[in-house]
Amino acid sequence: MTHAQTVPKASGPIELGFALVDERELAAFARHDRLTREDYLDRLGDARDCVHLPDDAEPTHFFLGSEFCEHLLPSTDAIDRAVALCERWGLIFGLVTPIACDGLFDPLRAALARLPGGSEVTVNDWGVARLVQREFPDLRPVAGRLLGKMLKDPRLPSATWARMYPNGLRAGPFRDILDGLGIGRLELDFPPFGAADMYAGIDFPVGVRAPYGYVAKGRICKLGSLSVDTPKKFSPGHKCRRECLGFSEVGARPGTNELHTTQRGNTMYYRHAKGMAHAVAEAVAKGWVSRIVLSGA
Amino acid sequence: MQITAPISTPAEVEPLVRAGARELYCGVVPPDWIQRFNTSGVNRRLFGNLNGYADLERVVEKASALDAEVFLVLNAQQYGEQHLDALTEIAARFRSIGGKAAIVADLSLIASLAANVPELDIHVSSVATCRNVESARFFASLGAKRIVLPRDVTVAEISAIATALPDLNIEAFVLNDGCVFEEGTCHTVHLPMNKGGPICIDNYQFQYEATGGGKPQERALRRLEQNDLDYKRWLWYRFGNGFSLAPNGYPWGPCGICAMPAMHAAGVHSVKIAGREGASERKIKSVELVAQVLRRIEAGEAEHEIREFAAGLRDAPAHCASGYMCYYPEMRSRATDLEATPAAA
Numbered sequence: 001m002t003h004a005q006t007v008p009k010a011s012g013p014i015e016l017g018f019a020l021v022d023e024r025e026l027a028a029f030a031r032h033d034r035l036t037r038e039d040y041l042d043r044l045g046d047a048r049d050c051v052h053l054p055d056d057a058e059p060t061h062f063f064l065g066s067e068f069c070e071h072l073l074p075s076t077d078a079i080d081r082a083v084a085l086c087e088r089w090g091l092i093f094g095l096v097t098p099i100a101c102d103g104l105f106d107p108l109r110a111a112l113a114r115l116p117g118g119s120e121v122t123v124n125d126w127g128v129a130r131l132v133q134r135e136f137p138d139l140r141p142v143a144g145r146l147l148g149k150m151l152k153d154p155r156l157p158s159a160t161w162a163r164m165y166p167n168g169l170r171a172g173p174f175r176d177i178l179d180g181l182g183i184g185r186l187e188l189d190f191p192p193f194g195a196a197d198m199y200a201g202i203d204f205p206v207g208v209r210a211p212y213g214y215v216a217k218g219r220i221c222k223l224g225s226l227s228v229d230t231p232k233k234f235s236p237g238h239k240c241r242r243e244c245l246g247f248s249e250v251g252a253r254p255g256t257n258e259l260h261t262t263q264r265g266n267t268m269y270y271r272h273a274k275g276m277a278h279a280v281a282e283a284v285a286k287g288w289v290s291r292i293v294l295s296g297a
Numbered sequence: 298m299q300i301t302a303p304i305s306t307p308a309e310v311e312p313l314v315r316a317g318a319r320e321l322y323c324g325v326v327p328p329d330w331i332q333r334f335n336t337s338g339v340n341r342r343l344f345g346n347l348n349g350y351a352d353l354e355r356v357v358e359k360a361s362a363l364d365a366e367v368f369l370v371l372n373a374q375q376y377g378e379q380h381l382d383a384l385t386e387i388a389a390r391f392r393s394i395g396g397k398a399a400i401v402a403d404l405s406l407i408a409s410l411a412a413n414v415p416e417l418d419i420h421v422s423s424v425a426t427c428r429n430v431e432s433a434r435f436f437a438s439l440g441a442k443r444i445v446l447p448r449d450v451t452v453a454e455i456s457a458i459a460t461a462l463p464d465l466n467i468e469a470f471v472l473n474d475g476c477v478f479e480e481g482t483c484h485t486v487h488l489p490m491n492k493g494g495p496i497c498i499d500n501y502q503f504q505y506e507a508t509g510g511g512k513p514q515e516r517a518l519r520r521l522e523q524n525d526l527d528y529k530r531w532l533w534y535r536f537g538n539g540f541s542l543a544p545n546g547y548p549w550g551p552c553g554i555c556a557m558p559a560m561h562a563a564g565v566h567s568v569k570i571a572g573r574e575g576a577s578e579r580k581i582k583s584v585e586l587v588a589q590v591l592r593r594i595e596a597g598e599a600e601h602e603i604r605e606f607a608a609g610l611r612d613a614p615a616h617c618a619s620g621y622m623c624y625y626p627e628m629r630s631r632a633t634d635l636e637a638t639p640a641a642a
Contacts, residue, residue: 022508045510099426099428099479099482100432101428101429101454102429102430102454102457103454105429125429126427126432126435127427127429127430127431127432127433127435128431130431130434131431146482149374149375149481149484150375151484151486152484153484153485153486153488153496155492155496155499157492161486164336164486165336165338165373165376165486166376166377166379166380167375167377168375168377168378168380168381168403170378171376171378171381171405172378172405173381173404173405173406173409176408177404177405177408177439215484215496216478216479216482216484216485216497217478217479217482218449218476218478218479218483219449220449222524222528223521223524225527226520226524230527230620231618231621231626231629232620232626233524233527233528233620233621234527234528234531234621235620235623235626235627236451236454237451237453237454237627245508246507246508246513247505247507247508247513247517247521248508249503249504249505249506250504250506251501251502251503251504252502253493253499253500253501253502254500254502266478268478268496
């Protein structure tokens, strides 16, 4: 935590959120009468060492749901419990939603209908963004990190490679489209070989997910096929037993020294290295990032 | 229903059209682009592009003479704002020589083309990961004429989108090249093979961890390891059965030809053959393969007969039976259901 003490302080306290995918873990949070930054950091386990927060960062938001999988939409019961907890804690609730197939839209409607006005909805699908705008105008849509495209390959040999496909987050049409959908905030990752100023000059308030960035996600899920009969494995549209909530895969490439990499269900992640955590802290200090959302892989 | 085929040289136009393709797609990297931006990243494939504007003009000219249309891929997942004007100029130039459509994923570029090159059709690339009706409506509102659906959708999902939006052309994958992750949410580059290649077949060695830490129990580990073996087998199919060809020259690899009757019935406009970077012979044989099935659909042959024909085209039905070579594996159970009914018998 030493670096956070050396960077200049931002103009106001940063917003701090925690994103929970597995609704069963709500029970552990429910034991708290109020949530502190330490409660949030403790949930990260060893990965808490990869996060630098300003000293005055205290919880403002709590999120439930998955950005990456249509099988992990929380139950309405879990949403009700999370909303009630947030009221008790004095936090803003946010529902996180994935890229959706058409079959997910009715469950999504049912989930969105449980949210009190002013709740956030992290959208990662343009169709879902339209749904929120048209049918739930009291909710606040946030563009999730699946919509903020950037190169994030943890294997890149150098910064030169990282510049091959620059992001388009500052492009006028992108801004106009988000405006048109009523989206007022952008959530992003911090990429390998990134620098703090990658968040400068973006016309939206920016939140950063830490300390894991996502590399790639599929609709096909190896782990989600564990209980599927052999010929039907690795295909879309089958039922899922949510094995990803019980197991993850920790990986390495022999002979390389790259970012710590994990696969959880259909998604691959890298964990921030120390230097990346410093860069995010710098972006916070300079006011380019106004929220950190802590989440596991 | 049209066949949409990849090309990377003007010489491929005539044989592909003769084989049955009426729509061709290609990429080009203008020399001044590299000078200006110090990258060749104009589209998703660094290799497999035409060799400059002169080739692009030849392609459009040859295709027009054969009554085929040409689409230009400008389908990087994202572009920097500094690229938009240059890309719009490329698209305008393509339109001026008779190009029909640009295949685009980046939202800002879609908006820029709709505003500045309105005569050029916009096809939303599979890289945009549009896989629901609302999302398709969103892209239509930006000016899209066609949606290329991503690989991992079901035939029922394709049908739902095509039915709900009859004014929007729907294109679905039918042959070759299998991404493991969704193209639009895979933020990697295909590194040279000595640096790891595509991340989905790189040499990662994963170990399972139970949530909360520690090794999974022995029984669970055994099941996970068996699942890993199945997954490796699926990967082999996903990458073209080890990048091989059938003895009769037809390409192995992800395939949805037995789903074509259902897609045709749903009103799908085009079936896409992937593989701009492939050899010319592979592209030609791919179009021949798909065209044989399409001819039977157009002749009104029964669906189960067409599926049986499709499964026999490469003379190795075991690969079809595995289910792992399918873009639309649910068609296997549909075939079984139909075979079980007296009408089908």
